[in-house]
Amino acid sequence: MNVRFLESFVCVAKLGSFKAAADMLHTTAAAVASRIATLEEQFGVRLFERDHRGVLLTRSGTELEPYAEKMIELQTRMFNAIGDPDAFSGMLRIGVIETVAHTWLPDLLSRFAQKYPRATLEIGSDLTPRLRDDLLRGTLDFAILSDEITPGFIENRRIANLAMRWVGSPSLARQFPAGAPLGFQDLAKHPIISFYRESGVYRNIAQSAGASIDLRISFFSSIGAMIDMARSGFGSSLLPVAVMQQDLLDGRLVPLDVTPAPAALPLVASFRMEPASPLAEALVDMARASCEDFIANSPCDVLAR
Template sequence: MNLRFLEAFYWIAKLGSFSAAAARLHTTPAAISERIRTLEEDLGVRVFERDSRRVALTAPGQRLLPYAEQMLSLRDAMKKSVQDGSAQTGIISLGVIESVVHTWLPDVLRELTEVYPGITVELYSDSTPRLKEELRTDHLDMAILADEVDGELYESVPLAQDPMLWVAHPAIAAAVTDAKGFEAVLARQPVMTFVRDTPAYHDVRRALANVIGVRINPFSSIAAINAVLLGGYGIAAMPSRVVGAALAEGRLREIPCGPRLAPLRMLLVRPRAGREPVVDAVADLVARVCTRLAQP
């Protein structure tokens, strides 16, 4: 049985239409229809019920789906096991949230180059909501995010949790000695955090929900938050790894009496199926490097 037929079947079942599967597999709806016709002839059963509005699995199609997924996964594992990393070539598109840029990224790229010298990495740095959309539209092979991507089509591998700290310039932080002092400072200083719709932004809103008159300023750039903090402006909720050097050098100071914040989760997210084996191999390497760097 031709695995391309099973691959077409799998993506129609997951995406819900022949046209979506054709786009995912970079072919035409007519070619996808032909693959399904041949598959149904080989099996002697119909695997889809079709009408003008929707495509649905038949009972035999429902029984076939887990087998198709297993066979495609086995194909990918087989290719991965016999291919030489040093001989691999191609382009891998990797998306990362900005906190990764300021911490793990140099080590990740250095090790990727050592293991896969023929692979070119296209790097995209953006917020979690934007990177999710890039994954959904098939513009990224993988991404390091602060949240899962909804749906069965994506696999999320936990990498680390980074404590979120309230930090400020030492001249501002020195005036805060208790919770009341923290709220008093918020009457004079804005709070800076990540862009709207990110987990960190929503957590800051939750933590400060009962503080009257607080001003929350979303920033699209961690570098910009750092710059204004070091200039003596505002208070920020920041990942500990990002501000670790500035805290150690005394250029910023933690404010420990602010309300507790949830840690920043970091996950490697990639599609579950239809991946080239080298993409899986690179994703596994990225996960290993990041997990190692996250160790205390």
């Protein structure tokens, strides 16, 4: 049985559309329909019902779906277990959030290059919402994000939960009351430097502050720019400890004890469950190993507790 036909079946089942499945698999709706027709002929049953609402699984189709998913997973595991790394010469398109790009991405790329010397990586760094959209559209095979992706054809694996800390310059820290945790009413006396509005970091700030406090927030999509602004004394900022360790050690940035404590920053590896990315499972293991090594060798405590 052709596993690619099962992949087409699973895509149609998840997306409810031959066209959407074709777009995801980089083929035509006619090709997908032909694969489904072949499967139906082999099994002797109808797998989908088609009506004005779209494409729906039949009872037989519903029974087939978990078996098809296991067959696809088994193919990937078989490739990773006995496949010759030198034989893979394709391209893997990956995207990462800026926190990863500033920390352990170089180590991950080195690990990948050593194991798959003939493979090509196309790498981009962007915001989580954009990376999520690219993964769903099929222009990325693999991404490391700060949120999980919910559609059924995306697999999510948690890598780590990174500690977040409020920080400011030494000159700014001296302007806050000493000896007690700060509240958002204290932070509101100065500008706040935040990630973009759609980010989980900003949601964390907004939810913790509540509607009663009027915060002066400047939004950035660059960690480097946020750190520069915080160093200058412009305002306080909520940042991953992992990206500002040297600034904390050198005293260019000072931790601010703010109540409530900020939520952790999740790192989630997400990949498309299709054979266009047979190395995704291996890349997850490499990402986890690179992250663990970075954490173990960090001079500061970068993990959320």
